[in-house]
Amino acid sequence: MSTVMSTIVVNDEHTTRGAKVIQPRWVRVMHWINAVAIGLMITSGWEIYNASPLFRFSFSSRITLGGWLAGALLWHFAAMWLLMVNGLLYLAFGLATGRFRKKLLPITPSAVIADTKAALTLKLSHDDLSRYNSVQKLLYSGIIIVGIVIVLSGLSIWKPVQLQYLTALFGGYDVARYVHFACMAAICGFLVVHVALALLVPKSLRAITIGR
Amino acid sequence: MGRMRSLLIPGVDEKLLIKDAQKAMPDLARRRFIASGASLGALTLLTGCNVSDSSSAEAMLIRISKFNDAVQALIFNPDTLAPTFPESAITKPFPFNAYYRLHEAPRVDGKTWKLEVRGLVDNKKSWTLDELYQLPQVKQVTRLVCVEGWSAIGSWTGTPLRDFLKLIGADTHAKYVWFQCADKDGYNSPLDMRSALHPQTQMAFKFADEILPTAYGFPMKIRVPTKLGFKNPKYVLSMEVTNDYKGGYWEDQGYNSFSGS
The missing domain is CATH 1.10.287 (Helix Hairpins)
Known part of the structure; x- marks a missing residue:
């Protein structure tokens, strides 16, 4: 894991020779994977919500994913792996590279x-x-x-x-x-x-x- | 790839796409779930497969669902007990829930009803309700979690299924206990053996200290506090101990088969 990490970090530094790299590659890759995962999770989650709403409204089926409860659950429990694995790697990289400390604090x-x-x-x-x-x-x-x-x-x-x-x-x-x-x-x-x-x-x- | 790109252009005729997708589905009612998933599914299938073919998205989802079955079996701890509650926590009225209205619920004649026992068991004798009532029973107040999201706390009294399986000489190394029920259209559901042998899994004959009313599954419901509600069959007619995966009413329509909680 740390070898992979340092390779990626080194690669990013190599590319800095031309122009300054604002977002390292691992951040970019994980950002867009996360964007897809979040989109799938939210839209399938709305369809799951509709099966037993917590409040006095439902989400229009035009903006939900899965078509009905079983389909939405299949999407939700498939995309959760994408979200969780990507998210855990992001946290690990963010902590190990010091990005969180440097950028957010x-x-x-x-x-x-x-x-x-x-x-x-x-x-x-x-x-x-x-x-x-x-x-x-x-x-x-x-x-x-x-x-x-x-x-x-x-x-x-x-x-x-x-x-x-x-x-x-x-x-x-x-x-x-x-x-x-x-x-x-x-x-x-x-x-x-x-x-x-x-x-x-x-x-x-x-x-x-x-x-x- | 060209085809894929054309599908990803904003403004793609989603209706046409779904229409195409539906053509490939012989049994529409059972495949509804993919209809509106096809267009968004296209975005996730970055592997270059033919995204207009909805069955590839469906196949991927079903493969992941089977993977999730295995993950849940791994997470399942046979010694972890579902939380129990005081009687004051029981949900009143306890909801009736089915794919039909209450007046369509099967009315089983308790005098003629017999529980059929089939498959990998030593003693295949059928059991009358009176015979079953003679077996030791325990009461449990547990939470039923529905696949729809809601939950309700109820009190069920009955015989631990593992005691009954022992009594009939079931092969407890078999993979499943498969239940068949009297619900209209024939409800059935497979229960993995480890869940069947869980100490809290019971053949329930009473709800809230009363003989099960029709609404809650008279004459017998299989109560599995470690599973979602649809894995708790009501109006049970027979049980079969088997190594074959025989599918289930909701499982066949796309609901995750393990559905542990």
């Missing part, structure tokens, strides 16, 4: 407030895409935590007997369903902002795709 309330103000008055600089502003640090750290919680709450819904201590940690099976739903809603909220900003700053889309 520190986060201070005053800096978040200052950068939020700057963003809302359109004064926030995007000149150096390799450095995240405090709002980005907060959102990216937050969404990693949400990602961990949505997987753990999902596992506790899937296996309330075999993983009953995990389920109990979430307050039981029924509460875990609400936690799972709330995390989905948080990810959807994040995606609205994330995608909108990527479209506003197209070079960030370029950086996450080809690295530069």
